[in-house]
Amino acid sequence: MATLAAHEPTIARPTHWKDENPTPADLAHIPGESGLPIVGNTFKMLADPPAFTRAMVEKYGRVYRNNAFGGNVVSLIGADANELVLFDRAKIFSSEQGWGPILDQLFPRGLMLMDFDHHRADRKALSIAFKPAPMRHYVGALNHGIDQRMDEWGAGDMRFYPAIKQLTLDLAADSFIGIPFGEESQKVNQAFVDMVQASVAPIRRPLPFTKLKKGVDGRAYLVDFFTKETERRRAEGGGQDMFSQFATATREDGELLPVDEVVDHMNFLMMAAHDTITSSATTLVYYLAKDQAWQDRLRDELRAIIGGEGRTLGYDELGQAELTEMAFKEALRMMPPVPTIPRRALESFEFGGYRIPAGTPVGVNPHFVHHDPEIWDSPETFDPMRFTREAEKARHKYAWVPFGGGAHMCLGLHFAYMQIKILMAHMLTRYRIDVAEGYAPEWQAWPIPQPKDGLRVTLKPLD
Template sequence: MVVMSATPLKRTRPDTSKPESPAPLSFSPISRLMREFRAERDKDCAYPPGDMRPSLKRTLGFQRDPLSHLLEGYEKFGPVFTLRLMSVPVVFMLGPEANHFVLVSDAEKFSWREGSLGDLTPLLGDGLLTTDGRYHRRGRQIMLPAFHRDRIAMAGNVMLEEIETAVGGWEQDEQIDIYDWTRHLALRIAMRALFGFDPDGREGRTASDFEAALAYYSNDYFRQMLRGPGSPFNRLTKASARLDELILGEIADRRSASTTANQNSGDLLGMLLAATDAEDGSGLSAREIRDQVMTLLFAGHDTTTSTVTFLFHELAKNPEALVPLLEEQSAVLGNRPLTPADLTGEALPKLEMVVDEILRLYPPAWIGPRRVTEQFEFNGIKVPKGVPLSYSSWASHHLPDVWPDPEEFRPERFSKENKPLIPKGAYVPFGGGSRTCIGMRFGQMEVRAIATTILRRWRLEGQADGSVEIRQMPTLSPRDGMPMMVRARGAHSSANSQG
């Protein structure tokens, strides 16, 4: 006989209190090295197979060309392996199943903040990119309404206005650096759409301070470790302080306005000032707003620049891919002005296929560094708690057993017929699961707007040999810019077809 207890079961209520701010991170080089030493010493199981020998050659080689090292590791050891870089063993997980494991099914086993993404906190603070757990979930829930379709459409008008002005200054047969040009354009768009700032007014120095701060992350690992007057880290902290003064000052000014005025401002800053937590009714502090907006400024402007740059690089190398794009534009748009409604994947499907293929070949956020928070097993291999681990969209997008001829530019991979055949987890340019890029729709619309505006007026001609050296910090970008010639839309040169 089963005896039922008369004592009522205690139900655990979800914790709806406001989560505490994440603990600060140490950026002392010695502290960081000691942390990695302890992680290796105290590991609770062996590392996955790989190359554990200390090697300066491997470390420098990985900095120059991580893709070839990751693909070689995958071929030799399988989807989970270890490489010792500097003095630190780093675990890598590649492939569709590995991506799904890290991003979706077992995401709770990993910390973003304790991975090297925490290195972004001197600039970004405790934004969505650098936090975990309840703090991250609360911030994301409060920010989601800012990225609804109607809000994105409002930003679309700002995008089109800035793009029309920027492209309107081009002249036939002039040379432009499409990377540098897009970088400045994307920053202007972000300043207006995110902050409501006038890029040509007194707030315009936000752009130069942001670029000065961001330059720190373009330095190699050794220079990032330097401290003291004149060091890259010192310049980063000074530029961040100037940004804080301007942005926190703007937040204070906006606080004095009514909630309705902020809701109707049309920019993200105003919306966040008016936003409240659905559970406890609390709003975001000035520091929280500053951190979230800076995170979006960082993520949006760099990723858009990378995608637009490599899109025109590949179209210059593959001029035959231009034909369906121009035919689609003529059929859908004719000669009428662009509107935000035209900037959807459904409106221009041929362009969307090209953009998707560019994000496969050159995913801006090419690596996802984490730290393992609990031991786990994947593909029959155990991974110890406490060690650094990364997935890589760039490497996963170039696996020949997933993507036939992965180095080839083939937009048809993403046709209506072929896209459903792509394995789950194989294509992750925007991450996945609860960490899918919150600004994805904003970024996609911006790329479509820039690409469509240029293609309706001009054709960009690349270098004769079609070569480009890629750097990986902080996002994928051409190491020496991307100089291109502005040609008439119907003109053609043999330089375009050089591979």
């Protein structure tokens, strides 16, 4: 049995997420509820995930049992739970087997669906795409693409979410894949939209006309596209875009990654890079539009860094945008792009006074912890000052986990910071972002947060 402090491997590890899970009787000692027959609490969760979690914590405490998406899950709530599961000192929590039931038909063999030595080897091979030389290349592409799009948007009313979603896809197609904006990128975008929406489809079989069927079809299109592109890049010797870096990446023994693995990694990373950044950029823009004082502070900082009109934010200047980074971190606290993180216990362990048996699907909840009044003062208030260095040091290290943690910490987090800072440098030095008084859009929480009305903002030209 494993605990927070000890690792005593006494139980054989399940080998795949489709292996038999503990029975309801095995988990009966953990408080919770099973919900309706067959569907459990799936629809109640999807209706309002944050409210559902709050209600469960209030009723059952910070360790509770729930039935959703066809099986029992034990939720572990709190910063200590985040550390136990994400840092995973004892290596008893499988990311592959946690995400497998949700993503295996859509994003198999992505980094998030790998564990331990295999994950470490592929992560190291893929990290070449985030070294300083490629990152400098991406900066140029991001500045060019964002500057051009700011002109196209112009002043006036707009729905920000679909606009930034198209922009991040076009930027990813340019920086990551090296294909120009156009019809091909539109097809790629639709495939990713279908795959992400399918990840939380209640019906988990790709039956005709279902969300999962659309997602599986989107994956088939992308597999064909990325397979042909991988073979072409290898034949041509690669390039500076991220896909070319992946296509020519090698493991420690000097062997190229198999083509099908390159394809699966590209599928997953493109989804992560474009959908999560779309969500987090939208959250930041909303809170800056609501808080004009902080919008002005970021504008003043970015103007001081880039100087005169027409200048861009360079790679070596990114670190100077400290207030912008703090505001982005606060937006990620308010609305983490991955609200919940699943794992599967490979051994039995103890937490919060309960024994959780081997094979149990478990989950931690960044959204709840990011709003926990035991950690954050006035947690529903947007306040980037929470992320001064002093404030960060005084807090539990796992109280803020929008990029995950431990071995599975998001590989592209520095790219996310870079893209957001460049976006703000162009947007805030050109426009004032405003929303109607009292405006508060309703948000769709899963699979990745987004405003249901697209986020209605007004861009006003600066004097």
